[in-house]
Every structure is written in C-alpha cells, then in structure tokens.
Amino acid sequence: MSNGTPEPLVRFINVRKSYDGKADAVRALNLDVETGEFLTLLGPSGSGKTTTLTMLAGFEQPTEGRIFVGGADVTRVPVEKRGIGMVFQNYALFPNMTVGENIAFPLTVRRTPRAEIAAKVARALSMVRLDGLADRRPQQLSGGQQQRVAVARALVFEPRLVLLDEPLGALDRQLREQMQYELKHLHARLGVTMVYVTHDQIEAMTMSDRVAVFSTGQLRQVAPPRLLYEAPESLFVAQFLGESNTLPGTIARLSGSECSVTLADGTTVIATAVGACAAGTAVNVAVRPEKMVLGAAAAACANKVQATLLEVSFLGDQLRLRLGAFGREDIVVKLANGAGQETLDPGAVLTIGWHAGDCRALAS
Amino acid sequence: MKTLQPSGIVLAFAWLVLSFLVLPAFAVIPVSFTDTRYLSLPEEHWSLQHWRTFLSSQDWVDSIGQSLWIAVVSTVLSVVAGTLCAIGCWRLSSGLSEKIRGLMILPMAVPTIVYALGIYRLYVELDLVGTMLGVMLAHAVTGLPFVVLTVSASLSNLDPRLEQAARGLGASVRQTLRYVIVPNILPGVLSGAIFAFIHSWDELIVVLFIGGRALFTLPRRMWDGINDNLDPVIAVVATAMILFTLLVLTAELSLRARRAS
Structure with missing residues (x-):
C-alpha cells in the first residue's frame, strides 16, 4: 500500500454465523490477519474458533458479514477456488495414494505439468525431512511422519495462507513439542501466513505471533502471547490463559x-x-x-x-x-x-x- | 489361549447343512452328461450330445446373448445410479438421507411378482412390453439395492474429512469423486456390480411378465423348456449357468479378500 501500512491478508468484517438460526456460533467478529504472521485462534470447545476457521476455509458460509482474503471478497467463493492450504486434525491423508501422490494432489487437481509436479514434490518432501518415503503408503508411517506429509501437502502449491486445525492434537507430548518447533521454523523460513486453531494455551503461546482468544462465540482479545498474558483485558482471558x-x-x-x-x-x-x-x-x-x-x-x-x-x-x-x-x-x-x-x-x-x-x- | 475345537457332532451338522445347500444345485451336472433322451442320470456312458445340441441351437445361443446384454446394461445403470445415490446420502447424512437409503432398498423387500405386475401395467402405457430396453430398466431398478447396500457399507468406513481435505486442497466436486471417493470405495462398487449382474442374469419373474413374445432370456427359455418337455438340454443350460455364476462369485470373493488384506 502506498501509505506504508500493508493491507491485512485476511479481514473478517462483522461476521456472524448461526447453524440453527437460534444460537450464534460466532458473533460480531472483526479480525485482521496480517501478511506473514502466525495467528492462533484459541478457546475452549464450542467457543467459535473452529467455526471461524471453517468459514475462512469456505466449508461454511457466514450468516452475516464478509470475509476478505488479499483484498478480494471471498465470502461466497467456493472452497476449492480460495487457494488456501489446509492441514486437518488427524491428517486426512488419502489412503488410496502414496505419500508422493498425496503431496502431489493439490498440483494434480490444478493440472500442473508432470515434470514440475515431480520437482515440487521432491522439494516438499525434503522440506519436511521425509526424503525417500514418496512411495510409502500413509498407513505405513508413524503419526508424526503422517502429519509432516499433511504439512507438505498443504505447502506444496505455495499458497499465501495455510490453515491448521488442531494438527498436533493426536500426537504424544514429546512429539507435539518437536512438531511445534518444526512448524514454527517452516513458518519463519517460508514467510507464509498461518492461521492455527488449538485449545492448548501452551501451544498457542509457543508458536504464535499473535493469539486470538475466543469464548462463547465472541472474540475476547487479540494480542501477542506475552501481552495477552501480562495484560488481559477481561476476566475470561485472565483465567483461561494461565x-x-x-x-x-x-x-x-x-x-x-x-x-x-x-x-x-x-x-x-x-x-x-x-x-x-x-x-x-x-x-x-x-x-x-x-x-x-x-x-x-x-x-x-x-x-x-x-x-x-x-x-x-x-x-x-x-x-x-x-x-x-x-x-x-x-x-x-x-x-x-x-x-x-x-x-x-x-x-x-x-x-x-x-x-x-x-x-x-x-x-x- | 485355547483354540476353539468344534466337536464331531457340530462338524457333521455343518457338513450336512452345506450339502443341503449345495448338492441339489450340483445334481444337474451329471444329468447334463446323460446318454438318454430325457432328464436322468447317465445310464450306460457319459455323453456330450446335449451339450452339442445346446451350443448348436440358435435359440439357446440367442438367449445367452440376450441375457448377457440385458445383464450388462442393467448393471451399468444400477451401478451408476446406486453409487451416486449412496454417495449423496453419505454426504448429507441426515434423517432424510436415511429415509432415501431405505427407499432404495425397497425393490428388494417388495415381492417380485407384485413389482412385476405393477411394472407390466406401466409398460403397457409406455409401450415397453416385449422390448429389451424395458427389461433393462426393470432389472436396473431391482438391481439397485445391491449396489446401494455394498457402496454404503464401503462409505461407512471412509473418513468424511477426506472429502473436505480434497476440496480444501483445490479439488472440484468431480475431481474429488474421481481421485478420492471412488478409488476408496471401488471394492464396494465392484461387489455391488457383481451382485446386480447375477441378479439380472438369473431373473425370471419380471421377464415372464414384460418379456412379451419377443424376449427369451436364458431363465425364461429354461422355464419354457421345462414346461414343454423334459429335454436334458435344460440340465446343460443349468450347469453352464452354475459354472458362470460360480466364476463371477469367485471374482467377488477374491475382491473381498483383497479388501481385507
């Protein structure tokens, strides 16, 4: 932007979502995600964090309000046209494909030339330190390896924005901590914008540039982890975090x-x-x-x-x-x-x- | 751990039930090699004369052609419609989709003769009696439950998030079907296809009602043959049908074994 303040990559403007027409899963949501940042949506279950992510991904549409990505209104744009990388809880790898085919999937459906696919898949595999495993089936890999495949699959087509929905929830504690650092380093190295959902406050504090705390459908506070901890603006945040x-x-x-x-x-x-x-x-x-x-x-x-x-x-x-x-x-x-x-x-x-x-x- | 050892009595009973199920069907095999001119076991020696008659008779060969053609087309129709219906119900997974799935299984529950009578009335209006297309459509409907059941069973093992993952990574609905959903439920689709095929292959009642004077599928020609005279060619046809059905069923079983491994 000419005035020196870059436009945020993602903007939620007055977003409300109700599944049943009675209770609001998310209400009065105004949230910006800056280009290149690692933003975590944190909250107890039922707080609206996953609904927010689901609307950004395009699986659900807001009942009211608008969502902008890169300055364009994507509120009514279908999932597959948004060009967003996604990492799911429990990985969601395709069991009928090899590791290599899984990672190639976003490129295959975009009709990328074959030679280019091969090069990009190889690069993505070495990025997550899984060189040589392209021909394995996902079922033959450990949980940590499967999650790395899911991450490589979400990054291989070089999206501007990657969404991660509790991706480490199924891993044991030690592996989870190791993966937290790996994800953080990938984020720093690639400069890609990441929006991460978790209910684990330690995970949120370790990884994020900023944390958005949700409860009962409302965004309570968005701030860098330290500020959020030292200067909570509501009793909920003070008690939920630490x-x-x-x-x-x-x-x-x-x-x-x-x-x-x-x-x-x-x-x-x-x-x-x-x-x-x-x-x-x-x-x-x-x-x-x-x-x-x-x-x-x-x-x-x-x-x-x-x-x-x-x-x-x-x-x-x-x-x-x-x-x-x-x-x-x-x-x-x-x-x-x-x-x-x-x-x-x-x-x-x-x-x-x-x-x-x-x-x-x-x-x- | 103690392995389960069946007692002698249980084992004997199991063999008895098995023989009861299988032997009547296999009794026709030696009959098809009889040297007499009526339905009986071979008396002096085994003979291939009735097999020769069967294969050189234009009527029987035409019937095989008709049966195969009808079975193939109606199977394709059942598989496409049944698979898409099962996938749709799976994606919606609401009370409504449960009801739709129940409705799809109805052709299996309604007595065939009732169904055949109803379809006859309809076909008179539509001028479809005695046409190949008419039988194909009727068999496609009665074959539908087999496909819906087997495909739904396959889908119940499929993680619904795979579809979300595919869409989220940029695949259109058609690409998601082609690359993710269909490959993962293919064994169920093939099983359903095999059952639908066998169903059409040996279906008699609907053909009796709507076949008119022009259509003589294999089961119908056998039925007429038994009513007219006790020609041993019937046993030959029956043997041929049993062998063919066994072949198809073996294919189904080996598919299931592959799925299990």
Whole structure:
C-alpha cells in the first residue's frame, strides 16, 4: 500500500454465523490477519474458533458479514477456488495414494505439468525431512511422519495462507513439542501466513505471533502471547490463559491508570484499571500467582498483606503455596525453587506482596 | 489361549447343512452328461450330445446373448445410479438421507411378482412390453439395492474429512469423486456390480411378465423348456449357468479378500 501500512491478508468484517438460526456460533467478529504472521485462534470447545476457521476455509458460509482474503471478497467463493492450504486434525491423508501422490494432489487437481509436479514434490518432501518415503503408503508411517506429509501437502502449491486445525492434537507430548518447533521454523523460513486453531494455551503461546482468544462465540482479545498474558483485558482471558488469583471488589478511587479497590473483607488494594472504569464499578482484581512475592521483597510492594500458609505443593522446579488472606483460603502463590530456597511449613504467617502494575482491576 | 475345537457332532451338522445347500444345485451336472433322451442320470456312458445340441441351437445361443446384454446394461445403470445415490446420502447424512437409503432398498423387500405386475401395467402405457430396453430398466431398478447396500457399507468406513481435505486442497466436486471417493470405495462398487449382474442374469419373474413374445432370456427359455418337455438340454443350460455364476462369485470373493488384506 502506498501509505506504508500493508493491507491485512485476511479481514473478517462483522461476521456472524448461526447453524440453527437460534444460537450464534460466532458473533460480531472483526479480525485482521496480517501478511506473514502466525495467528492462533484459541478457546475452549464450542467457543467459535473452529467455526471461524471453517468459514475462512469456505466449508461454511457466514450468516452475516464478509470475509476478505488479499483484498478480494471471498465470502461466497467456493472452497476449492480460495487457494488456501489446509492441514486437518488427524491428517486426512488419502489412503488410496502414496505419500508422493498425496503431496502431489493439490498440483494434480490444478493440472500442473508432470515434470514440475515431480520437482515440487521432491522439494516438499525434503522440506519436511521425509526424503525417500514418496512411495510409502500413509498407513505405513508413524503419526508424526503422517502429519509432516499433511504439512507438505498443504505447502506444496505455495499458497499465501495455510490453515491448521488442531494438527498436533493426536500426537504424544514429546512429539507435539518437536512438531511445534518444526512448524514454527517452516513458518519463519517460508514467510507464509498461518492461521492455527488449538485449545492448548501452551501451544498457542509457543508458536504464535499473535493469539486470538475466543469464548462463547465472541472474540475476547487479540494480542501477542506475552501481552495477552501480562495484560488481559477481561476476566475470561485472565483465567483461561494461565492462572490468576481473582479478588472481587469495588473501585473506591481512580487516579490515572491506577485505582484503589475495596475488597469484600474491607481491605484496599492498588491495581491497574482496565477499560472503562469509574468509582463504584464492581471489578475483579486479578493477580498472577508468580507475581506475588514473600518476606522482604513483599515489604517494598504497594500491596501487602499478612497471610497464613495452608498448604505447600512441591513441583520440582517450583513451589505452589495455598494461603489464607482477605477472608479467603484460595490465594495461590508460585515460588521458583531457586538456590537457597528455604523450607516453608503450613501454619506459618507470612507477608505476601505485589506491585500495582502486576495486578489488574477487570470489570466483572 | 485355547483354540476353539468344534466337536464331531457340530462338524457333521455343518457338513450336512452345506450339502443341503449345495448338492441339489450340483445334481444337474451329471444329468447334463446323460446318454438318454430325457432328464436322468447317465445310464450306460457319459455323453456330450446335449451339450452339442445346446451350443448348436440358435435359440439357446440367442438367449445367452440376450441375457448377457440385458445383464450388462442393467448393471451399468444400477451401478451408476446406486453409487451416486449412496454417495449423496453419505454426504448429507441426515434423517432424510436415511429415509432415501431405505427407499432404495425397497425393490428388494417388495415381492417380485407384485413389482412385476405393477411394472407390466406401466409398460403397457409406455409401450415397453416385449422390448429389451424395458427389461433393462426393470432389472436396473431391482438391481439397485445391491449396489446401494455394498457402496454404503464401503462409505461407512471412509473418513468424511477426506472429502473436505480434497476440496480444501483445490479439488472440484468431480475431481474429488474421481481421485478420492471412488478409488476408496471401488471394492464396494465392484461387489455391488457383481451382485446386480447375477441378479439380472438369473431373473425370471419380471421377464415372464414384460418379456412379451419377443424376449427369451436364458431363465425364461429354461422355464419354457421345462414346461414343454423334459429335454436334458435344460440340465446343460443349468450347469453352464452354475459354472458362470460360480466364476463371477469367485471374482467377488477374491475382491473381498483383497479388501481385507
């Protein structure tokens, strides 16, 4: 674009989808996917993430709204005319074809010349490190190898956009982590835009440039993983992504981005105000367990409180403490099990503290 | 693990049932080699005279031609219509498609004589009685259930996401059918074709009703032969039909074995 801001590759504009005419599977969706980025759609099942992907692929049509790919309205364009690469859950390799024929499929149906197909298939096979397996049947390969074939098949015709629908769901944990890095490296090397669906938040954080969090048919927040984790804009995001201590209260005073919140037991905490807040607004104060500190470090914090240690779980690299404070018994603190970490015993009274910047007042 | 050892009684019973099923059909084989002029077992020696009569009789050879031609055309019609119907039902997979599939199996459930009577009334209107086309169409309909059943069984093992994958990777509906769906259900289609073929090959009742005076398929000529006289040529034809059907069924079985491996 002449003004220097590139047009996004994909635009959802006011998209709504209802399967039965009553409940909305997706509603009021406005989302841009930038050229070259790795965007993950994250959410629990039934949140609308898969419906969103399915509409982008063209298997379903939006009830309302429009979808643009590369500046062109594709809302009514049939699946096979969209030129989008796809990787499916459980791979969906064609059992009647060899690995080579599977990878050649998108080229065959596009009537690519034979010699060109052979060269491209060979290149795609070596890209996913499966050289020499072209004549095998998909059933003869391991799960990880089958998934690599599916990835090669989606990339072989050099699409601008590749959609991946929980592609690693069927693999065991170790293989899944390895495939996450492989996919990420492929993405970086080819510069292709990828839209990835998963319900696994760790996977989303590891791989994505940005993550779009969905719940009950609505897009809640789109942001890079770190921002999403450190600065959630809603209680749902704070609780869905990682763990949060949430303390219900009411805003007493607002000054700039900081506010003081009166909690249910009468204590006051200083928090970062999020969104449109005013004095008197009911909020939930969210604090990550690992942002809470103990002892001397706590004394320097804006928020500090005396708490009784109720339970200690030893997790190897970290300690997970459950404490009683603010009239509750479910305050969780995570401590890294660093050098010189002393033993803590239940019953001890400790000071816990945290900074106002690590604590967000989210409208409930 | 203990292997299942059938007891002597069970084994004997199994052989008895098998003989009951098979022997009456095979009884015609020695009869076809009789040296007498009536339906009986060979008395003094085995003779090929009735086989010679069969193969040199223009009527019988014409009947073989008619039966084959009708069976081939009606099988092609059944296979194309039945396969497309089964694929359509599989893709929709709704309550409606279940009902349609049920409807397709109806020709198998309705007594053939009822069906033949109905089709006779219709064919009188359409002027199709006594025509080859008429019999082909009727057999195509009665052969349909075999195809719909076997193809539906094949489709139930096919991952519906394969179709989505093919479309998502750029294949049109026709390319998806050609490269992905049909190759994966081919064994079912061939099984259905073989059953539809055998069905038309030895179908008598519909032909009796709508064959008129012009059409004498193999089963119909046998029927007339038995009614007129007890010519041993009938046994020869029966033997030939059994051998031919066995050949086709063996093809079906070996297909099934290939599918299983």
